[in-house]
Amino acid sequence: MIRALEYTGRPFIYIFEEFGRIFTFLINAITWMVRPPLRLRLVFKQMESVGVQSIIVVLITAVFTGMVLALQTFYGFRMFGGEGLVGATVALSMTREIGPVFTGLMVTARAGSAMAAEIGTMRVTEQIDALYAMSVNPIQYLVMPRLVAGVLMLPFLTIVSDFIGIMGGYVVGVFLLNINPGIFMARMVDMVNLGDIFNGLIKSACFGLILSLIGCYKGFNTRGGAEGVGKATTQTVVLSCVSILISDYFLTAFMFR
């Protein structure tokens, strides 16, 4: 009986343990963030890798999402003559949901996995031990810049994604579906508030933290050679994506009420 309980309870205990470890890891990284040296150069390098190098993939995702959104909502709204609302719908969905979430997912796939793989490789080839041996804290040297870059860059990627997505929607709506451009813009400006944009950006900063935290954590705790690195990378992508979607619900519930 007790063994059966133990058997079923173990996964839950494991989940809680993992939660606790990730949280401790985050606290550790934050304390190392406020200790000198600041390592701005490394932060910038990570910002380039997380932010600048993800622009293309984020742009492509955003523009096509905006376009397909315009197309789909158009057919829906046409049934009761509300074609003018297509712009507002595209803009609201982009700024509130699709911009932040899709950016988070794409950056997870691009940069989160890279973090896990890079740090994981450094772990299995003793490069992390080497950092310790040279009196350089790897949390500060490797993890902190990635976390900072994730939190800072995601909002910028998101704002670009919002903009491009809306542009995509505009092109499809106005040029392909012949919605009056004036009405398209007016309705959009009417319905979208500054708060929608900013809340989306706050969300994306949270996603940035989640994906870089999980990437670093999984990489940092890699065991078992090349196979371990592969496993860590896969786990990172899966766990990050799931966490982003779950936290998206709670953040939305909390912010938009």
Add this chain to the structure above:
Amino acid sequence: MIRLSNICKSFNDQVVLDQLNLTVEPEKITVIIGQSGCGKSVLLKHMIALIRPDSGQVIVDGEDITSLDEKGLNQTRKKFGMLFQDAALFDSMTVGDNVAFPLREHTRLSEKDIEEVVFEKLKLVGLTESFHKMPSELSGGMRKRVGLARAIALDPKIILFDEPTTGLDPIMKDAIDGLIMKTQELTQATCVVISHDIDSAFKIANKLAMLSDGRIVESGTPEEFQASKNPVVVNFIKGHAETNNQN
């Protein structure tokens, strides 16, 4: 210089070190020999506190490093240089940057001076032409030499070598052995070498120690080892041909 007393360490119920005692004499080359997987690397990593013991003390320069916090540990670690098994060079940096790394972190030298020192160290290991290469472009032996250059960049008082000759061809092995001796001679540093290669061990060691079943079973000069009657030592010396290929 370094004294380990009553060190116990186990991983997941598996005892690796058991009441281990060892004293490393200053300004000499001490080689710790033992079978693969007997815990030699674990022992070495205790000396620089990369691994903390379950119980026991590690005393470096009269200071117990097991009780130090991160800040104190960083001070102590600056006395050390360490050459890792696969050199552990940072893949993202050039050879020059790798060697310059500890200098950039812990000195306030100008870039020009740093370059000078790096060149100096690379010259010592004979790899000046690889200055701008990435570690992935180097062979195993070259990587180890770069690792050595990086380990001695800050002129440490203690240098730790984790299996420096494993996986190298005999000529490269000889070259590395020569480098270890040359470095020791120049810097008068205390060197601790982990090896299961009995030939190199006898060649470079001032002192030898044998690790088996989590304890030091024998220690002394190479001559004393040759004359040892301890069956574990005798087996290891005689059976080196079999053990050599196992790693």
Add this chain to the structure above:
Amino acid sequence: MLKLSAEAKVGIFVVIGIIILALMAMKVGKLGLRLGEGYEVQAFFDTASGLASDAPVEIAGVEVGRVNKIRLSEGKALVTIKIYPGVKITESVKAIIRTRGILGDKYIELLKGVEGAALILAGGRILNTEPTTDIDNLMIVLGEVANDIRILSHTLASVIGGEKGEASLRSILDNLDKTIQSINRTVQDNDENVKEITSNLSAFSQRLREIGDTNLDDLQIILKNIRRATGKIGELVAGINQIAGRINRGEGSIGKLVQDDATIENLNKALTSLREITDKISKGEGTLGRLITEDQTADRLDQTLSSMQEITEKINRGEGSLGRLINDDETVESLNSTLSSINDLLKKQDMFLTYLDYRGEYLFESNRVKSYFTLRIQPREDKYYLLQVVDSPRGKETVTDTIRTVDGVTITEKKVESKSSDLQFSAQIAKRYYDIGFRAGLFESTGGAGIDYYLFKDRLKLSFEAFDFDVERRPHLTFRADYKPFKFLYLTTGMDDFISDIGRESYFVGGGFSFSDEDIKTLLRSVTFTARTD
């Protein structure tokens, strides 16, 4: 291709991001930017059902404000409205909660009332309100009205119709008849009293006539005097008329002055009080009234009026200094400019502020506190001078690294000379354009410059400073965020010297307080006040 550093790439990206954000914010949040400005008025509604905060307030379909907050007060909904600056509403305005379309959001419509009613100022109240009038409500009210009408006609029918109704009608008529009879009787009974009152009245008028006869002489004198005075006044008025004619044509300086509305208002006031005085005089009130009745006074008045006439004539001809003054165009101009410059000066005096400020920053790296005492003199809102004493825990530090090579082994030696603590001085001049401020001058005893960005009604200030441009070292860069949750106190955090190549980079947190001279005055006053009451 040009090879950019990571910093440059990130920088370009961030700038693009900020530009896009600013574009979108401006497009979407055109009102968001204005939310902070304007003035508040209040209005009571019977119900504010469906009305939300931030709902628009419109006049003739043009948005002129936003609903700020809605709360319950005295059983009604008290709605606070923020009206945008420049929009004026009068007390006769009527506020109605309306619905956009059939399903749309609620908003408040202001119906413009009568022209010329008094303006509602900040904090005022719109008295005339009407709650939501949507179709449902209309139907309910209509239903109620119909119901009432039905009940009324029903009662009427039951009162008038039938025997019972007839009977009550007859009794009403009977009562009326009785009442009229009793009034008649009352008048007859009091016949004597009425006669008495009439005789009293006639006696009173008799007395009045007697009084008139005895004072006839006096009255005649008064009338004669007044006639004489009127003659003189007539001449005076003719002279004034001449001047007025010139004034009307806009000649001379007074003519110009008169064309000014303010002057007219003043004149009006003066005339009103003059009229009051004349009223009093004609009633014989006050000393003047009494004086006029005397002969001597009349003579003096006569003389005065003559000389006044002379003066007016002289003025007219442009003689004498006053005449010249009044006839000279330049005088007015110089007077005008003098007045306006006095006005400016007064305004400047109003804005001239001096601030005293203390700031403490805890530096994580050195575990010590850096203190700033600041005197800020602000002659204009967009400009200030800053004098600062900085108590820096690190002081000046010189680091020298030397390398020695012995037998092919390099040894590095490091020598650090430092003063533990040092006082440094800053003197800066600052200028502000909208939300961005620039500073330049002495920063901690070295030359430098800084940029400030003000957010959230100046509650948050982001500053970036660069100074200590030494050839040997990297410049001292500081980034700082000041947040001001209260009027006097603020919190600060940032990074100090963050590209330092001698290990001085540090995060810091801290806080401070800032008082203007006005605040200090107020404080002192309240302190003395409490001291006195003790």
